[in-house]
Amino acid sequence: MNIDLTDTTSSQINSGLVRARRASGSPAVGMVLTLVIVTDEGNHYDALKAASEASKEHPARILVVIKRPGRSPREKAAARLDAEVRVGGGAEGAGTGETVLLRLHGELAAHAYSVVLPLLLPDAPTVVWWPGEAPAHPADDLLGTLAQRRITDAATAEDPVGALGSRAAVYAPGDTDLAWTRITPWRSVLAAALDQKDATITGASVEGEEYNPSAELLGMWLTERLAVPVERRISDGPGITAVRLATADGVICLDRPDGSLAKLAVPGQPDRHVALHRRATAELIAEELRRLDPDEAYAHAVRVGVGRLQAPAAPVPEAVAEDGGS
Known part of the structure; x- marks a missing residue:
């Protein structure tokens, strides 16, 4: 089941998750973690597809954070949160758990932490994945502070080898990189x-x-x-x-x-x-x-x-x- 929410709030998204869960007959139990994907509009499809496949092994609530700050001062002033809630195996990109696409417009793009925090599964670990550009210090990033594991991918950086040096300089327990997973x-x-x-x-x-x-x-x-x-x-x-x-x-x-x-x-x-x-x-x-x-x-x-x-x-x-x- 899919629910589109325009100009919404985290509270309304949680209500939408409950409503979709009841309508599809999908219980909340069984999800073992929250996977937060921080990406952009152009790359979110491939990242969500990979996460949905992985959720068949690790049932999870997947939160896709898509930041759209806008290019002009006028666009930046129009802070708005749009969301798409997907629950159930029949929903596109829903995997085996729950998926929420969060589009943060304008100034709200700088406050993803406040949007994501109320949507985390209670008493379950959180993993944050940056499939593209990652923060300079993942463990100090506000979203990164929510996570037990923080996944980056040096292969997507402009200087992949140089990115490894940056990862080493700021390493904190819980950091990892898909360049390491590949070997x-x-x-x-x-x-x-x-x-x-x-x-x-x-x-x-x-x-x-x-x-x-x-x-x-x-x-x-x-x-x-x-x-x-x-x-x-x-x-x-x-x-x-x-x-x-x-x-x-x-x-x-x-x-x-x-x-x-x-x-x-x-x-x-x-x-x-x-x-x-x-x-x-x-x-x-x-x-x-x-x-x-x-x-x-x-x-x-x-x-x-x-x-x-x-x-x-x-x-x-x-x-x-x-x-x-x-």
């Missing part, structure tokens, strides 16, 4: 490979697109965990294409040239193929919502600093590239 499968496969191979790692390299923040984070994670020099090599992508770990017995290589299927080569063992596809945003959000405690592994990795990664001393020899299964 979970890489970290899992590499950790499993090292569990199977008892060898001392003497060096490492990460290959990926030039401005890919996930490739940088993966290199920073390897630097922190292995305490070895890590080279950052540039490839044509897509995304991260290969990781190589140097040992006395040879090179452990995880190579994914097509963004889907990877080959894991471990000295003394037969090569294996590993499904390592590039995941959709809905999968990334669903992963982040599985744990709401501070991610200490991310904190340690992002604080290493992109300046710690090394440029390769020389081009990669053709023979080495072939060994990686390219």
Whole structure:
């Protein structure tokens, strides 16, 4: 069920949620968190679609905050709140819980905190996600102060790698970034490979697109965990294409040239193929919502600093590239 509310208030929106819930026969129980999405008019559709897919695993009240301050002084003076309430599986973009689109016009755009606070689920955790431009200090942002977890995405910044440095400088427990979530499968496969191979790692390299923040984070994670020099090599992508770990017995290589299927080569063992596809945003959000405690592994990795990664001393020899299964 959809309810459109024009020039409304948070109290009227709550009443609309109750009315829609009763009409659709959908109970309020079962929702485990509130997910607040802070975005703009142009990007809200894709973000809401991803959140709705994630809500099938984590039933949630989804609040989409769309700020429309206006461009002229006259528009800025016209403060108004418009809302669209969606409840029930049949409602477009409603997911399995409740969805409210909040359009904050004029001066009200600067007071999203006051609008959102009365709409949070009582006694349930809150997660705030900025799918596009994020505040310089998410934990100090007024909406960010409401949340147990704050999700940003360095890949959407004008300078994705530079954004990682900014995230490290202002990190607070509860912060995370989708650039980190994207490398979970890489970290899992590499950790499993090292569990199977008892060898001392003497060096490492990460290959990926030039401005890919996930490739940088993966290199920073390897630097922190292995305490070895890590080279950052540039490839044509897509995304991260290969990781190589140097040992006395040879090179452990995880190579994914097509963004889907990877080959894991471990000295003394037969090569294996590993499904390592590039995941959709809905999968990334669903992963982040599985744990709401501070991610200490991310904190340690992002604080290493992109300046710690090394440029390769020389081009990669053709023979080495072939060994990686390219």
